[in-house]
Amino acid sequence: MSEPTLESRHRSAVHALSPQVNLEGRARQAFVMHVKRGLGPLAAQGLQQICAQHGAEDPEQVASVLRASSSYAAWTALSKGSQRQMWRTLSDMISRQEEELEDIARDLKTRPALLS
Numbered sequence: 001m002s003e004p005t006l007e008s009r010h011r012s013a014v015h016a017l018s019p020q021v022n023l024e025g026r027a028r029q030a031f032v033m034h035v036k037r038g039l040g041p042l043a044a045q046g047l048q049q050i051c052a053q054h055g056a057e058d059p060e061q062v063a064s065v066l067r068a069s070s071s072y073a074a075w076t077a078l079s080k081g082s083q084r085q086m087w088r089t090l091s092d093m094i095s096r097q098e099e100e101l102e103d104i105a106r107d108l109k110t111r112p113a114l115l116s
Contacts, residue, residue: 025093
């Protein structure tokens with residue numbers, strides 16, 4: 001079998017120590033992903049309009065306008081909150097499977113090293 005290239009690796013590749021997602025975890029992840037995908041373009045368009053209304057063109061002007069914008073503050077809070085929700089979901093999956101994952105880690109630790 002050939003070595004996978006960077007292009008062929010999927011960002012969701014599963015490792016022996018990857019926790020198994022249950023239906024609740026999958027639903028939580030899907031919710032966050034769809035919120036981000038659905039609201040991301042709308043937020044970008046809205047924030048671009050705010051910058052245009054204020055004539056902000058260079059990065060310093062844009063940053064100044066966005067710092068003063070309640071819309072940007074709300075978007076930032078939503079983005080941070082959604083990322084926290086993703087980490088919380090992962091943490092719950094790991095906690096739920098802690099003993100199994102520790103057993104797998106011990107097994108992996110005792111296996112002989114793979115030769116390249």
